[in-house]
Amino acid sequence: MSLQTVLVIDDERDIRELLTITLGRMDLQVEAVGTVAEARRALAERSFDLCFTDMRLPDGNGQEIIELIAENSPDTPVAMITAYGNVDAAVNALKAGAFDFVSKPVDIQMLRGLVRTALRLAEEKRDGAAAAKAGDSSERLIGDSPAMQQVRATIGKLARNQAPVYIAGESGVGKELVARLIHEQGPRASGPFVPVNCGAIPSELMESEFFGHRKGSFTGAGADKEGLFQAAQGGTLFLDEVAELPLHMQVKLLRAIQEKAVRPIGGRDEIPVDVRILSATHKNLGQLVEQGQFRQDLFYRINVIELRVPPLRERRGDVPQLAAFILKALAGKSGESIGQLSPAARDALEAYDFPGNVRELENILERAMAMCDGANIDAFDLMLPKRSMRSGSDAAASASGHDAAPAVAPSTTSANGGLDDYISNLERTAIVKALEESRYNKTAAARKLGITFRALRYKLKKLGID
Structure with a gap:
């Protein structure tokens, strides 16, 4: 069985030797070069399973290497070697398609973890496992509209690298589901997926929750506790409602992401962590940055790539398919027959704006299943508020033979x-x-x-x- 091969591109001899020795001990075959020209020749002669490239080279830069490999060998992961603290270079590399980055001086333990993750990704691609997995998990992302097809395609691309992703979208559109799919379709699928609602953690407990603490470090700390970063080791940490983080915590989070290490409260040493960061919020982060409520440096660090999840009103054609899926799930939980929407009910749903998006659709259908006679759901059973209906929707509601639905759904939308x-x-x-x-x-x-x-x-x- 032939050894897996790695191309190392760096003009510093010490770095080349360090990587060659370290990777060689991992039973990898290494070819090390010092210029863009030498790298081009090596890539033209053979294929590699992984590539490390420095940002600055005597006759060019690592960006050229990333773009060359992305064009000719898109299945080969590329990791950028950057100077310590050069966040801008790392961000640019990730945007260009780099799998991940390594900071100088190179941390050997972090390097080995990165290599294992990258090679696992390359192997999955060759075996077709990633494609099969994507087909299975993406079935939960319901809808065939152009907007959802684009979201699925983007998820597939994002799953192949380690760049931080910011998922934007209104409440109820399914941002956590999108984050889970990015995790499940990538090389970290076997690792943990740790979601955390940043708005649900009391400010005074945030540092302990994220980074852990040592026994006796504060009143009530009766034992060592690992934080969310440690819990997500080797997997993905999903920061939901990241806009709710207070400024003091934003500083600590930025350092943890940049250094890929955390220091528990009361601990002396930093603990290396290998996690991918995905984040989301329904708020406008760019606007919060302008208002001084969110740090610009953290914004750029977590928003390397942005994925917008469209609201339900922008993909109305997906509503019948979504409704059928939800009704089938509700029937499975209750043990009753699957609810059937009348044509008038279907028209009413497609005409509704869904300010609460998919989550609201689930609530509406659950209520309708409870209130309807038998398994047939009519427009009147939906109890949709008029104020969120498009023009002409009243006609759809009255087509069932009932009066239009009440202006306010009694259980959810009363103003009093x-x-x-x-x-x-x-x-x-x-x-x-x-x-x-x-x-x-x-x-x-x-x-x-x-x-x-x-x-x-x-x-x-x-x-x-x-």
């Missing part, structure tokens, strides 16, 4: 919290009375209330009646 509470209390009183009179026979109670059994079950769940 007091009225909501009042109505809920009336419902609760009536339901409890019906249950008591029917000796807690739910079928009989539903009949007494004049609603379906499914509707009663939905209301019991909504009102928290056990």
